[in-house]
Amino acid sequence: MRRIDPIQWLKYALCLLASFVVLFPPYVVFVNSFKQRHELADPFALPNSFLYLDNFKIVFERANIATSFTNIVIIIAITLVFNILFGTMVAYALGRFDFRGKSVILGAFLFAVIIPTITTQVVVFSIIKSLGLFNTLFAPILLYVGADIIQILIYLQFIRNIPYELDESAMIDGASLVRIYRSIIFPLLGPATATLVILKTINIYNDLYIPYLYMPKKQLAVVSTTIMRFASNNQAEWTLICATILLIMLPTVVLYLFLQRYIFSGVMSGAIKG
Amino acid sequence: MSSLSYRTQRVIVVVGFLSIPVALLLLFTYYPAVRMVWLSFTNYNGYSASADWVGLDNYRTIFTNSSFFGVFLNQIPYVIVGIVQNAVALLFAIVLNSRMKGRNLFRVLLFLPFIMNGVAVSYMFQYVYDTTNGSLNLLLGFLGLEALQRSWLGDVHIVNYSLASIGFWRFMGYNMVIYLAGLQSLPNDMYEAARIDGAGRFRTVWSLTLPNMTRIIQLNMFLTLTGALSVFEYPFVLTKGGPVGASETFLLKTLETAFQFNNFGLASAMSVVLLFFVIVVVSIQNRVIEGRRSKE
Numbered sequence: 115m116r117r118i119d120p121i122q123w124l125k126y127a128l129c130l131l132a133s134f135v136v137l138f139p140p141y142v143v144f145v146n147s148f149k150q151r152h153e154l155a156d157p158f159a160l161p162n163s164f165l166y167l168d169n170f171k172i173v174f175e176r177a178n179i180a181t182s183f184t185n186i187v188i189i190i191a192i193t194l195v196f197n198i199l200f201g202t203m204v205a206y207a208l209g210r211f212d213f214r215g216k217s218v219i220l221g222a223f224l225f226a227v228i229i230p231t232i233t234t235q236v237v238v239f240s241i242i243k244s245l246g247l248f249n250t251l252f253a254p255i256l257l258y259v260g261a262d263i264i265q266i267l268i269y270l271q272f273i274r275n276i277p278y279e280l281d282e283s284a285m286i287d288g289a290s291l292v293r294i295y296r297s298i299i300f301p302l303l304g305p306a307t308a309t310l311v312i313l314k315t316i317n318i319y320n321d322l323y324i325p326y327l328y329m330p331k332k333q334l335a336v337v338s339t340t341i342m343r344f345a346s347n348n349q350a351e352w353t354l355i356c357a358t359i360l361l362i363m364l365p366t367v368v369l370y371l372f373l374q375r376y377i378f379s380g381v382m383s384g385a386i387k388g
Numbered sequence: 389m390s391s392l393s394y395r396t397q398r399v400i401v402v403v404g405f406l407s408i409p410v411a412l413l414l415l416f417t418y419y420p421a422v423r424m425v426w427l428s429f430t431n432y433n434g435y436s437a438s439a440d441w442v443g444l445d446n447y448r449t450i451f452t453n454s455s456f457f458g459v460f461l462n463q464i465p466y467v468i469v470g471i472v473q474n475a476v477a478l479l480f481a482i483v484l485n486s487r488m489k490g491r492n493l494f495r496v497l498l499f500l501p502f503i504m505n506g507v508a509v510s511y512m513f514q515y516v517y518d519t520t521n522g523s524l525n526l527l528l529g530f531l532g533l534e535a536l537q538r539s540w541l542g543d544v545h546i547v548n549y550s551l552a553s554i555g556f557w558r559f560m561g562y563n564m565v566i567y568l569a570g571l572q573s574l575p576n577d578m579y580e581a582a583r584i585d586g587a588g589r590f591r592t593v594w595s596l597t598l599p600n601m602t603r604i605i606q607l608n609m610f611l612t613l614t615g616a617l618s619v620f621e622y623p624f625v626l627t628k629g630g631p632v633g634a635s636e637t638f639l640l641k642t643l644e645t646a647f648q649f650n651n652f653g654l655a656s657a658m659s660v661v662l663l664f665f666v667i668v669v670v671s672i673q674n675r676v677i678e679g680r681r682s683k684e
Contacts, residue, residue: 203405237420260412359508382569
């Protein structure tokens with residue numbers, strides 16, 4: 115190898131430039147959320163003190179942050195339970211048995227991927243209304259459980275890698291099929307479940323469209339709608355808006371930094387299938 | 389249950405495990421799609437019990453009235469930025485797949501924007517793009533590039549590029565990770581052989597990496613194109629379609645038509661048009677992949 119490799123330097127230069135572009139907007143938000151209004155003249159400067167927390171206090175009082183965190187946690191938790199349950203059940207039924215109409219059902223699930231849920235909302239909206247779920251937490255839960263089918267694809271892909279001999283030997287021991295699902299298939303789908311939990315949590319946490327459309331009631335605000343309402347009520351109050359942005363981004367960023375390995379493998383395994 | 393024969397159990401499991409998910413799939417995906425097509429031929433207003441059949445009137449409105457179909461032009465910048473975004477993502481995937489120090493740290497950093505809340509990101513960029521206090525204009529001034537300072541969200545010619553750049557910032561790392569997955573699935577001995585044959589670095593990328601990545605490139609382009617067709621969040625949060633409708637998108641227009649003007653018939657027709665475009669993009673892509681496969 116040559117001693118000085120210009121291409122190696124170029125690679126580092128590119129990566130540093132990209133890191134700057136990625137970190138610049140969050141940096142500005144970060145420093146300004148600790149500032150008082152008269153410090154705003156220079157948005158790049160560090161705040162006088164990182165101990166000035168009044169912005170966060172005001173945001174907590176005025177923006178319903180606590181309520182919106184509670185709401186989103188409830189929505190995510192209930193959605194995940196049903197996603198995992200239905201996802202593994204469908205994967206077991208379709209991945210392990212042959213029966214008439216199987217290819218139709220499988221095809222129906224696969225084809226649904228290309229119908230973007232956002233395009234059918236005009237009709238879905240009236241379904242939710244006629245079920246009496248408009249302006250309740252059940253509207254987004256039902257939509258995230260029923261209209262998003264990515265979990266079924268992930269599980270179907272994973273179940274293929276679980277050897278069928280395991281099922282067979284359990285059957286020789288006389289285990290019932292439900293028992294095989296519960297004590298063999300479900301636990302062995304664990305890695306897929308981990309991937310799913312992380313990806314779904316991020317997706318639901320970041321979704322604007324469904325909560326905006328189905329839960330306009332103030333008490334039902336979630337993080338996305340909360341920041342929207344707060345920012346339009348406090349236009350140009352940059353210190354407060356920055357504090358809100360920071361509070362809302364923090365949970366997923368922390369989750370990501372701890373679990374990035376699983377997130378990467380989730381995105382990657384989804385891609386290879388495509 | 390174990391007292392039942394496996395044949396009976398199988399019927400119970402298949403029916404019991406599939407009925408609810410299939411019912412949900414029909415209720416929230418297929419029924420809406422079919423009903424939407426039907427509504428698109430009516431003047432349904434969203435609340436009255438009945439609607440009149442209007443034939444192709446809604447479609448005629450969409451394709452002849454430039455205030456509807458014309459908004460697709462506003463989405464061209466998203467396509468252009470999306471293509472650049474993919475090229476950059478592929479470049480960084482190749483760079484971060486090669487041997488270098490700290491490559492894990494850079495991967496983690498570049499993917500970071502993807503997991504951030506879209507609305508929070510939008511407001512973050514409102515602060516970046518602000519004409520007087522925005523950090524982008526201040527940064528340009530700081531670098532002595534005053535001539536480049538702009539009203540990033542107020543100029544009808546660049547507003548869509550500004551908004552599309554938010555998507556670039558947020559999704560480049562996501563595309564990169566998908567490309568990385570593709571790169572890592574390429575066999576190592578292929579590169580070994582190329583090195584023994586004395587192929588240089590650029591030659592290897594050009595004649596080995598790129599041809600073997602076509603499927604992944606197509607997948608990413610599909611994600612990018614469908615994303616560009618259904619842009620919603622950034623203009624909705626930041627510009628409300630302004631200035632003077634310059635950043636209106638087809639989806640924004642559809643929602644407005646349905647929920648502000650209660651013209652569900654027309655909005656359904658718009659959704660059908662959008663859905664049609666998505667399906668066309670998918671089938672073109674599938675055909676390209678199939679064609680390539682059968683040649684091999």
